[in-house]
Amino acid sequence: MLHLHLTAIIVAVILFIAVYGMYKKNNTRDNKAAFITHMVLRVFYLIVLFSGLMVYVGNMEGISNSGGHMTYGIKVLLGILTIGFMEMAIVRLKKNSAKATVLMVICLAVIIATVIMGATLPLGMLSF
Template identity: 40%
Template sequence: MDFLTSSTHLHITAWVVALVLFLVGAFVSKSKGIHMALRLFYILTIITGGALFIEAMDYGMGMQYGIKFLLGILVIGMMEMILVRQKKNKPTTMFWILFAVFLFAVLYMGFKLPMGQNFLA
């Protein structure tokens, strides 16, 4: 399983594709296929994130990576809640706000921690 943790590229690709599919599903298409593909990328993102979380124990920052992992799960949860509630024509404003807050927090932590890209040096 070294291919999951040799770099963060697979994980970054998985969550970028998931975000694009989410935005397409939320704003453009109400297709079941988009939602099913998005769920596949949720799973891929969680698997690669979990593998990186296990690898991060070598950095001695398990708590920070654990918080990032939980924030990532919350982002995925908000994405799913938004799409399901939109399909049922229920209000989604609070979920969009939580999605934005959690996404900002997880991206900040991801780029700040040692395994991430160093954009915020």
Template identity: 40%
Template sequence: MGVFTDTTHLHIFTWVVAVILFLAAAVMAKGSKGRKIVHMILRLFYILVIISGAFLFFTWSSADAAMYGVKFLLGVLTVGFMEMVLVRQNKDKPTTVFWVLFFISFLATMFIGLSLPIGMDFF
């Protein structure tokens, strides 16, 4: 299982693709067939992000269990807010609050993830 736990490359790849697909789906026309396809592919990447993150969590959390737990929780919340934005857009409901929550949770997840021992040494 080294591909999941030796480095963060797979996890970073999956969430970068997920964010790109999310932004693409968010700007596509509501109800279009292309948006539905992108949304379904995005849901597959949600699962891949959570699985790769879970592998990293269970492998590395002994180093700093509390911060890895907070990062895992924020990551799941970020995925949830991404899904809520798209679902509420499809139902023509307001999404401003969920966009703000998405950006806050995304930035907090990024900051914590990069500052953890397995993250990159930017901070």
């Protein structure tokens, strides 16, 4: 399940960049390619949330033995914030709001924080 989660995260980030670029280039109501890609991105949001929940539930015993409930809770919160900021940045850009750039910067900062925290947790690749 961890491989599904990581793959879904990578695909979601790539789709996010693609959708953001599509709306940045052509922000009209008839931009069907951006609309369809945005819907696919929303499906990947759900896959990321579901697979992350399954990874957490599947490793509950190891998490409780290591005493890492708080760090995994923070990681879950950062993951939800990441998805929220990704969606808000795209919707603000779609509505031609001035806050789209600020939300994009916040989104990138939260994505970086989430990836770093996920990599340093016991299931991550940088665990010591």
